[in-house]
Amino acid sequence: MEKIINVTNLQKSYGNVKAVNGIDFYVEKGSLFAFLGPNGAGKTTTINILSTLLSKDVGDVNIDGINLGESEDAIRNLIGIVFQEGVLDPLLSIKENLETRGSFYKMSKEVLKERIKLALEVTGIANISSRKYGTLSGGQKRRADIARALLHSPKILFLDEPTTGLDPQTRKNVWNTIIHLQKEENMTIFLTTHYMEEADKADYVVVIDNGEIAAKGTPSYLKDNYSNDLLEIKPINEEKLINYLTLNNLDYRKQSDVYSIKLNNTIESINIINNNKDNIASFQVLNGTLDDAFINITGKEIRE
Amino acid sequence: MILQLIKRNLKIFFRDKASVFFSLLGVFIIIGLYVIFLGKMMINYTDQMVGINSRFLMTSWIMAGVISVTTITTCNGAFGIMVEDTALNRMNDFKVSPIKRWQLVLSYVLSAMIVGFLMSLLTLILSEVYIYIDGGTLLSFIAFIKVLALIVLSVFSSSSLIFLIMAFIKSQNAFGTASSIIGTLAGFLMGIYIPVGNLPVGVQTVIKIFPLSHSGALIRQTMMSEAVSLENLPEEFKLFLGLNFEVNGEILSNWIHIAYLLVSGVVFYLLAIIVVSRKRSK
Numbered sequence: 001m002e003k004i005i006n007v008t009n010l011q012k013s014y015g016n017v018k019a020v021n022g023i024d025f026y027v028e029k030g031s032l033f034a035f036l037g038p039n040g041a042g043k044t045t046t047i048n049i050l051s052t053l054l055s056k057d058v059g060d061v062n063i064d065g066i067n068l069g070e071s072e073d074a075i076r077n078l079i080g081i082v083f084q085e086g087v088l089d090p091l092l093s094i095k096e097n098l099e100t101r102g103s104f105y106k107m108s109k110e111v112l113k114e115r116i117k118l119a120l121e122v123t124g125i126a127n128i129s130s131r132k133y134g135t136l137s138g139g140q141k142r143r144a145d146i147a148r149a150l151l152h153s154p155k156i157l158f159l160d161e162p163t164t165g166l167d168p169q170t171r172k173n174v175w176n177t178i179i180h181l182q183k184e185e186n187m188t189i190f191l192t193t194h195y196m197e198e199a200d201k202a203d204y205v206v207v208i209d210n211g212e213i214a215a216k217g218t219p220s221y222l223k224d225n226y227s228n229d230l231l232e233i234k235p236i237n238e239e240k241l242i243n244y245l246t247l248n249n250l251d252y253r254k255q256s257d258v259y260s261i262k263l264n265n266t267i268e269s270i271n272i273i274n275n276n277k278d279n280i281a282s283f284q285v286l287n288g289t290l291d292d293a294f295i296n297i298t299g300k301e302i303r304e
Numbered sequence: 305m306i307l308q309l310i311k312r313n314l315k316i317f318f319r320d321k322a323s324v325f326f327s328l329l330g331v332f333i334i335i336g337l338y339v340i341f342l343g344k345m346m347i348n349y350t351d352q353m354v355g356i357n358s359r360f361l362m363t364s365w366i367m368a369g370v371i372s373v374t375t376i377t378t379c380n381g382a383f384g385i386m387v388e389d390t391a392l393n394r395m396n397d398f399k400v401s402p403i404k405r406w407q408l409v410l411s412y413v414l415s416a417m418i419v420g421f422l423m424s425l426l427t428l429i430l431s432e433v434y435i436y437i438d439g440g441t442l443l444s445f446i447a448f449i450k451v452l453a454l455i456v457l458s459v460f461s462s463s464s465l466i467f468l469i470m471a472f473i474k475s476q477n478a479f480g481t482a483s484s485i486i487g488t489l490a491g492f493l494m495g496i497y498i499p500v501g502n503l504p505v506g507v508q509t510v511i512k513i514f515p516l517s518h519s520g521a522l523i524r525q526t527m528m529s530e531a532v533s534l535e536n537l538p539e540e541f542k543l544f545l546g547l548n549f550e551v552n553g554e555i556l557s558n559w560i561h562i563a564y565l566l567v568s569g570v571v572f573y574l575l576a577i578i579v580v581s582r583k584r585s586k
Contacts, residue, residue: 051400073402087397089312091319096312103308104401148397 003062004029004156004188005050010059012045019045021211022059027156027190027204032182034202035192038298042211043192044084047160050190051081064155077105080149082159086141087148090134094125094144097133098151105152112151119147122185123177139170146177157181159191163198175201196290205290209298219290226296227288231261231269234281241279305403309411310418313385317419324423327381330373330487331427334496338366342497353541360440360531365545367431368527369496372520374427375420375455376462376490380483382419383470386412387479409580413467420459428455443530450526458519461565464572465515471579494520494546501544512549515568518561521547525558 005027012020020042027033035043048054050061052072061068063075088097098119102112120126123143128136133144142162149157162178163171175198181187191198199205199219206216215222234257235241241259245252250272251262263269269285317323338346343362350358389395398408428451432442443451469486473479491497493514500511511517524547525534534542539555542548549556 053396053399076400076402079400081397081400083393083396085393087394089316089394091316092312096315100308100312101397101401103305104398104403106402 002029003027004064005190006060006062007046007050008060010046010049010061011057012042012049012054013057018211020049023208023211023213025206025213025216027188030182030186030188031203032179032189032201033191034199034205035190035208036194036196036199036205036294037192037208037214038194041208043208044160045211046208047081047158047190047192051079051158052076077152078155080152080154080157082142082145082149082157082162084160084164086133086145088133088141088144091132093130093132094120094136094147095129097144098129098148101148102151107152115151115153116147119150122150122180123147124173137170138166139173142166142170142174143177146174150181154187156188156190159189161192161194163193163195171195196294200290207294207297215293215297222293222297223288223290225293227290227292229263229266229269229288230286231263231272231283232286233259233261233272233276233283235259235276235279236281237279241276244276306407306411306414309408310415313382313411313415314418316385317382317415323381323384326483327378327419327423328374328427330377330491331370333487334366334370334373334491337497342366346499354532354537357531359438360435361528363435363438363440364527364531365524366496367435368524369491369494369520370431371424371427371451371455371523372458372494372516373490373496374424375458375519376466376516377483377487378423379416379420379459379462379466380470380486382416383412383466384479384483385415386470387473388476390474391476391479405581409577413463416463416466417459420462421455424455424459425452428452441530443527447526447530451523454519454523454526457562457565458516458523461515461519461569464569464576468572468576468579471576490516493517496520499544500546500549501540511546512551515565517546517549518556518564521549522558522561 003026007026008024010020010023011018023042023046035046037043045054049056050063050068052068052075056068064078066074066078068075088094089100092100095116098116099112102116105112107115117126120129123146125140125143125147128140133141136144146157146159146162149159157178159178163174166174178189178191179201182189191202193199202219204217205219205222207214207222215226217225233241238257245259245261253260261269261272263285266285266287273280273283343366346362346365347359350362354361389398436442466486469482470479473482493511494517495503495511500508500517503511524545528534528547534547537547539548543550543555549561
């Protein structure tokens with residue numbers, strides 16, 4: 001295992017507001033790393049510091065062996081960034097945009113041409129490359145943004161909420177492109193998101209809230225530690241079930257005619273079901289979700 | 305990479321038909337005013353002063369003014385790209401790329417100069433067509449080259465001034481307001497809507513300080529001498545129309561005009577660079 005990004009005690013304030021308040025984390029090379037948090041938690045500030053857009057107040061950041069603040073251009077050559085809002089020129093075609101932005105990296109004309117072709121293929125927009133960026137749909141724009149970030153074959157790709165505002169089908173396509181880049185091109189992916197189902201597919205998740213790290217781990221670790229499995233029973237005789245539950249000291253909640261029983265693990269449910277076999281109209285066992293974990297960690301629902 | 309950036313800026317400017325049109329709006333206003341009422345008045349006045357060729361002379365006068373104004377309004381339009389890049393956060397993509405700030409800034413400045421030159425050249429050609437149709441004659445080759453050189457000088461001066469103003473502007477609203485003020489004010493500050501001689505002494509001083517009035521004076525001299533030999537014109541007439549400027553009772557020589565344009569241009573560029581680099585240090 002190799003740490004490609006290592007962050008220690010990172011701090012950044014805007015006036016009196018502490019946007020990032022001393023966070024530590026690292027990113028493994030080749031992994032898909034997700035930064036999860038509500039709006040205003042400090043996700044974008046962190047990504048902007050790592051990508052040399054903002055300067056840090058305090059702390060150490062090391063990206064692929066280079067310390068942030070020592071050689072910014074070396075870092076800029078290593079990373080690609082997809083911003084929340086499109087940064088390409090609406091009046092230029094995708095190809096013209098890529099030619100302009102590609103010229104920032106010291107490549108010969110032939111290499112750049114080859115890189116543009118590759119970036120267009122990977123993102124699946126080769127067939128529309130002569131269309132003006134401004135006339136594209138949201139999903140096509142996002143792919144063009146990603147193609148731009150890939151021009152110099154970066155080792156790390158930062159994506160700031162890459163799927164926000166896209167319809168489910170397009171979101172899935174963009175997501176597949178991201179997964180492809182990680183798996184096939186061995187790129188390290190660092191993304192921020194507030195979609196649970198996306199964080200769920202990451203190798204490692206850091207939950208950030210109010211500028212501080214609230215929890216970190218693999219999605220399954222977070223679910224195991226911060227959410228409960230549930231057994232939902234719809235009884236035939238409600239009183240009988242309540243009696244059983246109180247007698248056995250089981251924590252439960254009633255929603256209309258369904259009783260949700262908190263479990264430490266799913267196996268526990270077998271016993272309960274066996275003991276109430278004759279009193280069950282229907283039941284289901286639910287695994288804890290990242291949603292629950294998130295709510296338990298931050299104490300709030302994710303804000304869209 | 306600077307060349308690629310310039311190519312980008314030029315494409316964006318010329319593909320945005322509205323921005324091209326609005327950068328020429330000041331010019332259309334002047335020509336409209338002149339054709340509708342100013343022209344007749346001015347030609348009557350000239351008739352009394354000079355007598356011969358007065359129509360050709362005055363058309364050349366107004367067109368020389370139009371060309372000077374074009375250099376400033378089109379440079380301004382081209383700098384709109386810089387403001388837009390900042391306001392819409394497109395600048396962020398440049399900031400996270402391995403290009404230097406000065407390369408980026410230089411690309412905006414050079415693009416503005418190229419836009420200013422091309423659009424002024426276009427205006428010059430259209431002016432000549434108008435003058436020709438109106439019964440005048442085309443510029444001689446030497447005079448044409450002279451006007452081109454003066455356009456270059458004028459563009460240098462305009463771009464420096466606009467660059468300094470734009471260094472303070474961060475939003476598109478502010479840019480729109482600044483553009484309309486610059487477009488209108490330029491016509492007054494070069495003594496085009498109203499000849500210098502008709503304005504109060506205080507305003508005349510402002511006009512003499514405004515660098516572009518000096519390139520206006522030089523372009524006027526060059527274009528108007530195609531109609532009438534300037535030596536035959538009374539000095540008060542030349543001062544009235546802003547072909548020459550008088551400071552402390554002395555008529556400024558053409559070399560002073562040129563030197564003033566160059567020096568003020570360099571000073572404005574230095575100031576703008578200081579402002580721009582201050583803004584970055586956060």
